[in-house]
Amino acid sequence: MCAFYRDDSQQLCVDGLSLAEITATHGSPLYVYSGAGITEAFTQFQAAVAPVSGKVHFAMKANSALGVLALIGRLGGGMDIVSLGELARAQAARIDPASVVFSGVGKSDDDIRQALACGIGQINAESIPEVAAISAIAADMGVVAPVALRVNVDVNPGTHAKISTGQRDTKFGISTDQREASDLYRVLCDDPHIRPAGLAVHIGSQIRNLAPFEAAYSALLTLANELRNAEMPVPNLDLGGGIGVDYDMAGPTDFTAYGKLVERLFKDQGFTLGFEPGRAIIANNGVLVTKVIYVKQGDNKRFVIVDAAMNDLLRPTLYEAHHAIWPITAPQPSIGKADIVGPVCETGDYLGLDRDMPNLANGDALAVMSAGAYGAVMASSYNSRSPAAEVMVLDGKAHLLRGARPIAKMINDESIPDFTAAAKN
Ligand SMILES: Cc1ncc(COP(=O)(O)O)c(C=O)c1O
Structure with a gap:
């Protein structure tokens, strides 16, 4: 049986919990296993x-x-x-x-x-x-x-x-x-x-x-x-x-x-x-949930800009890997193709290209399927982004495995040279 399934009201669920509930508690972007x-x-x-x-x-x-x-x-x-x-x-x-x-x-x-x-x-x-x-x-x-x-x-x-x-x-x-x-x-x-x-x-x-x-x-x-x-x-x-x-x-x-x-x-x-x-x-036992920030109509394409990016899931960028991308709520009919892209400043920053997608708006959530393997482990802080947190659902409860790394912590781990002392030497 698929670990991720639609319940009677077509919500995407895992082990009795809807991804919508889990993301409401743990935020987005979020790996869910x-x-x-x-x-x-x-x-x-x-x-x-x-x-x-x-x-x-x-x-x-x-x-x-x-x-x-x-x-x-x-x-x-x-x-x-x-x-x-x-x-x-x-x-x-x-x-x-x-x-x-x-x-x-x-x-x-x-x-x-x-x-x-x-x-x-x-x-x-x-x-x-x-x-x-x-x-x-x-x-x-x-x-x-x-x-x-x-x-x-x-x-x-x-x-x-x-x-x-x-x-x-x-x-x-x-x-x-x-x-x-x-x-x-x-x-x-x-x-x-x-x-x-x-x-x-x-x-x-x-x-x-x-x-x-x-x-x-x-x-x-x-x-x-x-x-x-x-x-x-x-x-x-x-x-x-x-x-x-x-x-x-x-x-x-x-x-x-x-x-x-x-x-x-x-x-x-x-x-x-x-x-x-x-x-x-683990690949098919994990998803990356991401929320739409903006939908932008380009000259030839619709871009769905989401809050997860190549720093969270590198596989599409690195290997041209294909991940199915599904709405986490009841799927609506497609209104045409769209590229699902992240906020990182690279053209290669995408999660899926040319996907049939319904009408989407700010706050709508998508699940990037089969993201459990070579996903979170390859995450980086590129563009000084904090990689997505990870949650595992066990016996009907969502357990936070790793929180998003606070930006303040990343910055505190670094230091700035004493330029005035260096200039004097
Ligand atoms: C030595 C070795 N063993 C096992 C694996 C796991 O491979 P896979 O995730 O495809 O099962 C790898 C990954 O490439 C590997 O390098």
């Missing part, structure tokens, strides 16, 4: 990979609100992180560090040291110098680092270029060509400061077709078996994330076919499996 929807998506993903006993690490780059992380933690989820900031968030949400996987191409010495100090479950290394750095730091700390190798299996995921990570010419992973990956895995196995944890792959995001997953997973399996045949332990295979969602219908994602693929490839192969879904858990 469905706790029930997140719970359903996460438990359905767990069920889909249960036949292979998969451990699910939520990719918190998709949404790192502590309330969301804590909810997923209560459902038994671990976390996939890419920075010390995300590690701190996992800890603040009381996620056991042993259930945290550290991904990313550029971990600094400090990242590695702090991850090892807290007992991280697995570091996915992506380069020869990174493995050397992990080894040296582990030796210095007197610990053994659990390290998996993220490999690049040169598979085109068939998604937007900016979120494709599976091809050879991207910065991600160690190439499986010409023995680079197997030679480096041997280095892991021979290093007394490293415990080889296995292999990882992640070929990209918003992948709507299973064929690229099958190609990548088959290549991973071949390599894993080669390593095993060469007497190297490969306990775990981390299959990454990447499952796409329907941005038109904003409905739940069905994980059954993905689960069956994984079962067919990996059942009884003797590997522990890990997964890192992000978008598929």
Whole structure:
């Protein structure tokens, strides 16, 4: 069932509350998440990979609100992180560090040291110098680092270029060509400061077709078996994330076919499996509510100027991403196309282009659908705007997860040099 639905009077609702009521209390623009929807998506993903006993690490780059992380933690989820900031968030949400996987191409010495100090479950290394750095730091700390190798299996995921990570010419992973990956895995196995944890792959995001997953997973399996045949332990295979969602219908994602693929490839192969879904858990379980400020009739176009902007939701600007945009009250017939744009001083600042829209006026509210993933996490204070607050509805109550950052606080965090003293020196 869709987390966001229309009630009998056609109001857009989530878990028994109308978005109009929630925005009346918490203001606009506002991210609203469905706790029930997140719970359903996460438990359905767990069920889909249960036949292979998969451990699910939520990719918190998709949404790192502590309330969301804590909810997923209560459902038994671990976390996939890419920075010390995300590690701190996992800890603040009381996620056991042993259930945290550290991904990313550029971990600094400090990242590695702090991850090892807290007992991280697995570091996915992506380069020869990174493995050397992990080894040296582990030796210095007197610990053994659990390290998996993220490999690049040169598979085109068939998604937007900016979120494709599976091809050879991207910065991600160690190439499986010409023995680079197997030679480096041997280095892991021979290093007394490293415990080889296995292999990882992640070929990209918003992948709507299973064929690229099958190609990548088959290549991973071949390599894993080669390593095993060469007497190297490969306990775990981390299959990454990447499952796409329907941005038109904003409905739940069905994980059954993905689960069956994984079962067919990996059942009884003797590997522990890990997964890192992000978008598929939360994209369609969040919306960005925004209110109309003005409607402006241009020469050729109607512009609906709203109070949310690219600083709140960057995806349309960055990826030309499509989000359905629906009125939160009973939808009226369209009077024609309109661009839904924000107040930021960029032509690229829009939430939707050429959308059929009813007559709209100041104060009318719209919901930008499927905004739960890669929405609030990418927000900025561009144009010195305070990014939208975040609310999660749980058991029929709206909980404020994060308030809008007050402008006064942003300004107080800065300082002005003492120009008179500088001039005297
Ligand atoms: C290593 C890794 N794992 C998991 C994910 C999550 O991907 P998605 O949100 O598409 O499931 C990403 C995001 O690109 C990633 O880089």
